[in-house]
Amino acid sequence: MIKTALIHIQKQIPKGVTLIAVSKTKPIELLEEAYQAGQRIFGENKALEVADKFNQLPKDIEWHFIGHLQTNKVKYIAPFITLIHSVDSFKILNKINTEAVKNNRIISILLQFHIAEETSKFGFSLVSANEMLSTTDFLKLENIHIIGIMGMATFTSDSDKVKLEFKKLKSIFDSLKANHFEGDSAFKEISMGMSGDFQIAISEGSTMVRVGSSIFGAR
Numbered sequence: 639m640i641k642t643a644l645i646h647i648q649k650q651i652p653k654g655v656t657l658i659a660v661s662k663t664k665p666i667e668l669l670e671e672a673y674q675a676g677q678r679i680f681g682e683n684k685a686l687e688v689a690d691k692f693n694q695l696p697k698d699i700e701w702h703f704i705g706h707l708q709t710n711k712v713k714y715i716a717p718f719i720t721l722i723h724s725v726d727s728f729k730i731l732n733k734i735n736t737e738a739v740k741n742n743r744i745i746s747i748l749l750q751f752h753i754a755e756e757t758s759k760f761g762f763s764l765v766s767a768n769e770m771l772s773t774t775d776f777l778k779l780e781n782i783h784i785i786g787i788m789g790m791a792t793f794t795s796d797s798d799k800v801k802l803e804f805k806k807l808k809s810i811f812d813s814l815k816a817n818h819f820e821g822d823s824a825f826k827e828i829s830m831g832m833s834g835d836f837q838i839a840i841s842e843g844s845t846m847v848r849v850g851s852s853i854f855g856a857r
């Protein structure tokens with residue numbers, strides 16, 4: 639029962655932390671069930687899949703993109719996406735801006751940081767993000783709005799390790815806030831925490847948790 643699972647998760651999430659129900663790979667019927675139970679924010683990681691689900695489901699749903707995004711796929715999500723969590727290069731940011739202009743929208747995004755041990759995970763380092771945020775090419779992008787950062791911890795049962803990685807992400811957020819977004823009250827989101835580690839993430843300052851399998855079952 640998705641409703642029971644949702645209620646169980648919601649009980650563990652304090653006010654002020656947003657629950658993103660990660661519905662990637664799951665059929666429309668399961669999303670409808672979560673919708674009936676009151677969930678309005680869904681996370682997906684494939685452009686065509688989220689566009690298809692957007693078309694089929696009620697329009698008061700907020701769609702968040704959480705996967706690695708290729709430049710040639712941005713056009714499919716730019717008309718409707720609420721937040722892109724996974725911006726990991728200037729190239730993709732520039733493309734999102736171009737598509738946002740075409741759609742006459744300002745698209746909110748998070749910068750993704752590489753905090754895990756695994757080399758396969760995408761993302762900026764603090765150095766590379768600082769560099770990008772200081773370029774004139776970046777400052778010219780008028781249709782994107784950076785409202786925070788995102789990261790994924792190493793997939794491990796070692797909770798001390800996970801905790802350290804989330805602390806690192808929080809310190810990256812604090813540093814960027816001080817150096818680039820000091821007067822910007824919209825820059826406030828730290829998207830960290832999944833089914834296996836969202837309690838730790840919340841204790842380390844997460845404002846958005848992305849929970850999939852604990853709500854919809856294993857993929």
Ligand SMILES: *Cc1c(COP(=O)(O)O)cnc(C)c1O
Binds near residue numbers: 705790831832834850
């Ligand atoms: C799949 C995914 C999640 C959700 O993972 P679960 O372990 O199923 O909760 C969260 N974030 C990202 C980036 C994902 O790709």
